[in-house]
Amino acid sequence: MSSVERHYADHLAPIYLWMAGGVESALQAGRADLDALDLALAVGCKVADLGAGFGMHAIPLAERGCRVTAVDRSELLLGSLEGLRGNLAIETVNADLLDFGAYLPDPVAAIFCMGDTLTHLPDCAAVEALIRRVAAALLPGGAFVATFRDYTAELLGDRRFIPVRADDSRILTCFLEYRPDTVLVHDILHEREQGVWRTRVSHYPKLRLSAEVLAGACSANGLAASLDSGPRGMVRLVARR
Incomplete structure (x- = not known):
C-alpha cells in the first residue's frame, strides 16, 4: 500500500463525506461542476470517472443518463458510492488510476478526473502515461475533463x-x-x-503539477486542451480528441 493509499484508508476516507459537507451538499457541488461544462453527453453513453470516491461526480453523471465506470483505490469510499447510487448505472472498480483502461472494453465518450486527483500521481511520467491511456480510451470527439490544484507557486x-x-x-x-x-x-x-x-x-x-505540463501532455497525444479557473480554487482542463 502506497503512502497515499494508507493516508486515505487510515485518515481521510472515514471523514471524506464530512469534509465535503455531507452527501447532498457534495452532490450539489458535483452537479454544479458538470453544469459549468460545455459538454453534451448523450443519454446512454459510456463515461469513466477516475478517482471517483463516494460519487460526487459519478452520481450526477449517471443521473444525466450516462453509464459510468467509477474507479478508485479506496474500498471505503467505493462502498459509500455503492450505498448512494441506488439503481443508477454505475459500475465501481477498485483499481489504480493508471489501470483504468483494463475495465473499459470499448472507447468511451468522456473521462473525468476531478477534485485534485491528478496530483496524487507520483511524478510527471505517470501523468504523461495516464494522458496516453486516456487518449487511447476516448471515442473520436470525446472529452477528458480534469480539475487539479496548482502547487507550483509556494505559499509562505x-x-x-x-x-x-x-x-x-x-x-x-x-x-x-x-x-x-x-x-x-x-x-x-x-x-x-x-x-x-x-x-x-x-x-x-x-505532485506539483503545472497546467503547462498537463496541457503539453494532452497536445502530444492528440488532445486539444483548454484551461481555465475551476471550482473551489482549482484549475480546470477540458481536452477533446
Missing part, C-alpha cells in the same frame, strides 16, 4: 495552514510543506471523543 508563512472544515466535534486543518517536485500535505485532525479532544496527524505527497 501562515498561508501554508489551510482550514478545511470545523464543527462542534471535529476540526480539520492542512499544513503544506514544499519539496522540489512534491508538496507534503499534513492533515491535522482534532476529534472530540467522549468529551475529550484527540489529535491525529498524517501526511502524504502531492
Whole structure:
C-alpha cells in the first residue's frame, strides 16, 4: 500500500463525506461542476470517472443518463458510492488510476478526473502515461475533463495552514510543506471523543503539477486542451480528441 493509499484508508476516507459537507451538499457541488461544462453527453453513453470516491461526480453523471465506470483505490469510499447510487448505472472498480483502461472494453465518450486527483500521481511520467491511456480510451470527439490544484507557486508563512472544515466535534486543518517536485500535505485532525479532544496527524505527497505540463501532455497525444479557473480554487482542463 502506497503512502497515499494508507493516508486515505487510515485518515481521510472515514471523514471524506464530512469534509465535503455531507452527501447532498457534495452532490450539489458535483452537479454544479458538470453544469459549468460545455459538454453534451448523450443519454446512454459510456463515461469513466477516475478517482471517483463516494460519487460526487459519478452520481450526477449517471443521473444525466450516462453509464459510468467509477474507479478508485479506496474500498471505503467505493462502498459509500455503492450505498448512494441506488439503481443508477454505475459500475465501481477498485483499481489504480493508471489501470483504468483494463475495465473499459470499448472507447468511451468522456473521462473525468476531478477534485485534485491528478496530483496524487507520483511524478510527471505517470501523468504523461495516464494522458496516453486516456487518449487511447476516448471515442473520436470525446472529452477528458480534469480539475487539479496548482502547487507550483509556494505559499509562505501562515498561508501554508489551510482550514478545511470545523464543527462542534471535529476540526480539520492542512499544513503544506514544499519539496522540489512534491508538496507534503499534513492533515491535522482534532476529534472530540467522549468529551475529550484527540489529535491525529498524517501526511502524504502531492505532485506539483503545472497546467503547462498537463496541457503539453494532452497536445502530444492528440488532445486539444483548454484551461481555465475551476471550482473551489482549482484549475480546470477540458481536452477533446
